[in-house]
Amino acid sequence: MLPELPLLSFVIWFPILGGVAVLFVGDDNPGRARTLALTVAILSFLISLPLYTLFDPATAAMQFQEFAPWIPAFTVNYHLGVDGFSMPLILLTAFMTVLVIIAGWEVVQYRVAQYMAAFLIMEGLMIGVFAALDALLFYVFFEAMLIPMFLIIGIWGGPRRVYATIKFFLYTFIGSVFMLIALIYMYNQANSFEILDFHKLPLSMTEQVWIFFAFVLGFSVKVPMWPVHTWLPDAHVEAPTGGSVILAAITLKIGGYGFLRFALPITPDAANLLDWLIIALSLIAVVYIGLVALIQQDMKKLIAYSSIAHMGFVTLGFFIVFGLYRNTGSLSGAAMGIEGGMVQMVSHGFISGALFLCVGVLYDRLHSRQIKDYGGVVNTMPVFAAFMVLFAMANSGLPGTSGFVGEFLVILSSFKANFWIAFLAATTLILGAAYTLWLVKRVIFGEIGNSHVAELKDANTREIVMLSLLAAAVLLLGLWPDPLTSVMHATVDNLLQHVTVTKL
Amino acid sequence: MNFVAPDFMPVLPELFMLTMACLVLVIDVFLEQRQRHITYGLAQLTLLGAALLTLATYAHAPVTTMFGHYIKDAMGDLLKLFIYLASAAVFLYSRDYLQRRDLFKGEYYVLGLFGVLGMMIMVSAHSLLSVYLGLELLSLSLYALVALDRDSPVASEAAMKYFVLGSLASGMLLYGISMIYGATGSVDLQVVSDAVAKQGANNLVLVFGLVFLVVGLSFKLGAVPFHMWLPDVYQGAPTSVTLYIGSAPKLAAFALMMRVLVDGLGTLQGDWQQMLIILSALSIALGNLVAIVQTNIKRMLAYSTISHVGFLLLGILAGSPEGYAAAMFYAIVYVLMAVGAFGVVIMLGRAGFEAENIDDFKGLNDRSPWLAFLMLVIMMSMAGVPFLAGFYAKWMVLQAVVNIGLVWLALFGVVFSVVGAFYYLRVVKCLYFDKPEQSEPIQISLDTEIAISANGLLLVALGLYPTALMTWCATALLN
Numbered sequence: 001m002l003p004e005l006p007l008l009s010f011v012i013w014f015p016i017l018g019g020v021a022v023l024f025v026g027d028d029n030p031g032r033a034r035t036l037a038l039t040v041a042i043l044s045f046l047i048s049l050p051l052y053t054l055f056d057p058a059t060a061a062m063q064f065q066e067f068a069p070w071i072p073a074f075t076v077n078y079h080l081g082v083d084g085f086s087m088p089l090i091l092l093t094a095f096m097t098v099l100v101i102i103a104g105w106e107v108v109q110y111r112v113a114q115y116m117a118a119f120l121i122m123e124g125l126m127i128g129v130f131a132a133l134d135a136l137l138f139y140v141f142f143e144a145m146l147i148p149m150f151l152i153i154g155i156w157g158g159p160r161r162v163y164a165t166i167k168f169f170l171y172t173f174i175g176s177v178f179m180l181i182a183l184i185y186m187y188n189q190a191n192s193f194e195i196l197d198f199h200k201l202p203l204s205m206t207e208q209v210w211i212f213f214a215f216v217l218g219f220s221v222k223v224p225m226w227p228v229h230t231w232l233p234d235a236h237v238e239a240p241t242g243g244s245v246i247l248a249a250i251t252l253k254i255g256g257y258g259f260l261r262f263a264l265p266i267t268p269d270a271a272n273l274l275d276w277l278i279i280a281l282s283l284i285a286v287v288y289i290g291l292v293a294l295i296q297q298d299m300k301k302l303i304a305y306s307s308i309a310h311m312g313f314v315t316l317g318f319f320i321v322f323g324l325y326r327n328t329g330s331l332s333g334a335a336m337g338i339e340g341g342m343v344q345m346v347s348h349g350f351i352s353g354a355l356f357l358c359v360g361v362l363y364d365r366l367h368s369r370q371i372k373d374y375g376g377v378v379n380t381m382p383v384f385a386a387f388m389v390l391f392a393m394a395n396s397g398l399p400g401t402s403g404f405v406g407e408f409l410v411i412l413s414s415f416k417a418n419f420w421i422a423f424l425a426a427t428t429l430i431l432g433a434a435y436t437l438w439l440v441k442r443v444i445f446g447e448i449g450n451s452h453v454a455e456l457k458d459a460n461t462r463e464i465v466m467l468s469l470l471a472a473a474v475l476l477l478g479l480w481p482d483p484l485t486s487v488m489h490a491t492v493d494n495l496l497q498h499v500t501v502t503k504l
Numbered sequence: 505m506n507f508v509a510p511d512f513m514p515v516l517p518e519l520f521m522l523t524m525a526c527l528v529l530v531i532d533v534f535l536e537q538r539q540r541h542i543t544y545g546l547a548q549l550t551l552l553g554a555a556l557l558t559l560a561t562y563a564h565a566p567v568t569t570m571f572g573h574y575i576k577d578a579m580g581d582l583l584k585l586f587i588y589l590a591s592a593a594v595f596l597y598s599r600d601y602l603q604r605r606d607l608f609k610g611e612y613y614v615l616g617l618f619g620v621l622g623m624m625i626m627v628s629a630h631s632l633l634s635v636y637l638g639l640e641l642l643s644l645s646l647y648a649l650v651a652l653d654r655d656s657p658v659a660s661e662a663a664m665k666y667f668v669l670g671s672l673a674s675g676m677l678l679y680g681i682s683m684i685y686g687a688t689g690s691v692d693l694q695v696v697s698d699a700v701a702k703q704g705a706n707n708l709v710l711v712f713g714l715v716f717l718v719v720g721l722s723f724k725l726g727a728v729p730f731h732m733w734l735p736d737v738y739q740g741a742p743t744s745v746t747l748y749i750g751s752a753p754k755l756a757a758f759a760l761m762m763r764v765l766v767d768g769l770g771t772l773q774g775d776w777q778q779m780l781i782i783l784s785a786l787s788i789a790l791g792n793l794v795a796i797v798q799t800n801i802k803r804m805l806a807y808s809t810i811s812h813v814g815f816l817l818l819g820i821l822a823g824s825p826e827g828y829a830a831a832m833f834y835a836i837v838y839v840l841m842a843v844g845a846f847g848v849v850i851m852l853g854r855a856g857f858e859a860e861n862i863d864d865f866k867g868l869n870d871r872s873p874w875l876a877f878l879m880l881v882i883m884m885s886m887a888g889v890p891f892l893a894g895f896y897a898k899w900m901v902l903q904a905v906v907n908i909g910l911v912w913l914a915l916f917g918v919v920f921s922v923v924g925a926f927y928y929l930r931v932v933k934c935l936y937f938d939k940p941e942q943s944e945p946i947q948i949s950l951d952t953e954i955a956i957s958a959n960g961l962l963l964v965a966l967g968l969y970p971t972a973l974m975t976w977c978a979t980a981l982l983n
Binding site for chain 2: 027070071072073074111114136139140141143144146147150151154155161162165166169170173174177178180181184185187188
């Protein structure tokens with residue numbers, strides 16, 4: 001036990017400095033850049049593991065705290081800490097970055113060092129977002145993330161990459177600047193940028209509603225929620241495989257995390273008042289976007305829309321608690337919604353990442369993402385097909401996979417709140433199965449579609465390694481979710497107690 | 505009548521600058537073209553000497569001299585140090601550019617040094633007369649500098665335009681000064697301030713004078729609707745001169761605003777706040793919108809300057825110590841960014857080729873990854889993306905504005921800063937996403953490369969730890 005070690009700072013800055021080191025290796029030395037990047041990524045993941053093993057699940061207090069004055073004139077502090085919400089997401093980030101580095105191993109040949117460095121720096125910044133306990137520090141990490149992702153999509157992306165990446169940047173930027181004003185406004189009230197001080201800050205209903213909208217704007221773009229989701233399909237389609245994986249697996253989760261950390265506890269009354277709005281938007285995402293996914297011709301676009309639909313479940317789970325509490329008056333029931341949302345976030349991180357990697361594997365061989373260019377892949381790539389079918393099943397929520405746990409918990413809690421909400425949410429089981437299985441049917445099964453497919457080579461060791469890691473994670477979380485849920489019980493209870501007490 | 509000699513110690517850096525500028529002028533006459541680098545070296549030494557003198561006599565408490573026309577205080581000294589720094593960078597970045605275009609003449613440096621002297625006087629002016637003196641010294645140097653390339657019709661046109669509009673602005677300023685003098689009976693800012701405090705804000709002549717003063721200052725600062733000269737001059741002038749105009753003078757203009765509006769006419773804050781709100785909102789909107797359609801990078805940066813001026817005014821109009829500190833921080837950070845941006849533009853040029861169009865930046869990442877990275881840092885900093893200094897500048901002025909209850913103005917500002925992000929992103933797009941259209945190697949001498957690297961990395965360093973500079977600004981303004 002080394003409680004004095006600034007563990008979180010290590011986890012944030014080690015990949016960033018490692019990324020800078022990779023940059024200095026330069027693009028002339030791709031082999032060395034790759035090895036160094038992989039070493040840094042694996043080491044970062046290993047350093048992040050003590051966050052789990054030393055985590056005390058019994059308390060909702062922030063753990064591994066670090067505190068240092070940063071901009072004393074405005075009482076901004078370099079304040080880090082994690083609780084049951086942020087810790088699993090940090091591990092997820094570190095884990096997915098390793099996979100992304102492996103996924104880009106041979107595939108990326110152009111400016112290898114810059115590619116690897118961008119992902120490592122991105123990792124550090126994303127972990128910073130999850131670990132920041134100071135609102136300005138959070139905002140700084142939140143915004144700084146845009147630069148590496150902007151470059152990743154723009155440099156290594158597809159034909160329409162410039163349009164996609166600028167759209168991505170501007171959408172996210174406009175969402176977050178309003179949040180900045182809200183944060184400044186609250187600073188003027190609280191004289192502190194500490195998020196935990198904001199939680200305690202008394203705010204009138206009008207103020208809360210405005211601040212709530214600022215948060216919703218900032219985070220719903222990230223999640224993304226209907227109708228501000230349109231950047232996502234573009235960004236996903238154009239991004240290189242690694243970029244899609246990080247976007248889907250981590251950055252979308254930052255939106256969900258933002259709701260838990262900011263919107264719910266800081267403006268509980270506004271959230272209570274306007275929960276119908278978020279629930280309505282979530283249901284639109286689940287049903288309408290699910291239908292949109294059904295007709296996609298492009299595999300990546302289909303998975304992108306499926307991401308939006310699944311993230312709709314996350315926001316639904318977070319906001320259903322108000323209706324549930326109004327109906328039942330019990331906190332323990334309400335906890336299910338939030339826990340379901342959290343499990344869904346982590347599970348979706350694995351599944352969507354895995355599906356994008358699968359598409360990447362196919363794309364590397366045929367350089368097409370169109371569903372019609374494939375067919376009968378199982379005949380030439382049996383091992384790969386097995387993985388893809390597993391992830392597709394997980395995506396449609398098959399019991400035994402991680403996809404089932406989150407969806408089940410959210411539907412169950414919606415059922416207690418309102419039958420019709422649960423009914424609409426449950427359509428995802430049909431829609432999700434429809435678009436995912438139809439995708440699998442057209443791509444994997446059937447007769448061999450064309451001569452190109454006939455020449456396909458099965459997944460190589462590198463691909464098998466990364467897909468097996470994800471498959472293990474998906475199955476583990478599906479069969480035994482307790483290691484994940486047990487660390488967040490205390491945090492969820494604490495949040496609910498906070499949310500259900502009015503600030504007025 | 506007795507003549508009492510004023511205390512010359514507080515103006516030591518100015519006297520040094522004046523002497524050295526004259527000396528450089530004389531020495532330069534006797535130099536041959538191949539020895540011109542001596543002039544350059546002397547100019548840099550002058551800036552260094554002035555910096556050392558300013559540091560040695562750094563004012564911890566304000567001292568007035570020259571019968572109240574001149575003040576030496578911490579704000580002035582800090583700004584002067586950054587003026588030297590920016591000017592030194594300007595001289596360094598321009599050297600190769602001027603050499604390649606047969607413009608490497610002593611005049612550039614002599615006029616540059618006189619311009620710096622003008623800025624120093626503006627920064628330390630404590631009466632409306634010395635305000636005008638400093639402003640004109642700077643402006644006249646700038647008019648001549650813009651026309652430095654005698655054979656370029658664009659530059660001559662720009663110089664002409666600048667001169668005519670600049671004179672108009674000076675006229676406005678003088679008219680305003682005369683009204684203030686009429687209303688208060690003095691040009692000494694301290695006396696003016698006392699007199700205004702006594703008569704209150706209801707004196708019509710005073711308010712009229714204020715309007716003319718604000719108009720004159722806005723002309724010099726380039727705030728909408730008095731910005732017309734700025735894009736043409738930025739585009740028309742040789743890039744080395746654009747670099748000069750775009751950097752240190754903004755610090756002097758900020759100081760001028762502080763001296764005249766805050767120190768002199770602080771009582772009329774209610775009046776000038778209204779005017780500055782309009783000027784600032786218009787500048788932010790127009791600057792950002794029009795910059796989008798530019799294809800010439802100098803012109804684009806000119807419009808971006810206008811929008812930055814708008815943000816800077818947000819800090820001043822807040823009218824609180826916090827706001828002034830924010831504006832000062834903004835001005836300093838902006839100058840660092842502008843010097844870097846124009847510096848990169850200058851470095852991409854070659855003999856017979858000006859890297860003036862945004863398209864000339866295409867594929868810079870393939871030609872010079874380091875330079876591309878520095879430009880990325882500068883552009884993102886201008887856009888206000890965090891972990892870069894520009895973000896804190898924007899954040900601080902927004903905070904000041906929200907603090908006085910003008911939340912709508914802050915919202916207006918951030919919406920247009922998103923609009924602004926677009927054209928900075930377009931430059932980054934050219935840097936990184938496009939294939940290079942030129943293959944000529946980029947020639948940069950070692951000292952220039954070190955300087956531009958330091959310039960870019962300073963923006964990163966200030967982004968990671970902005971506290972030091974913020975504290976300097978805040979304490980400098982407290983005295």
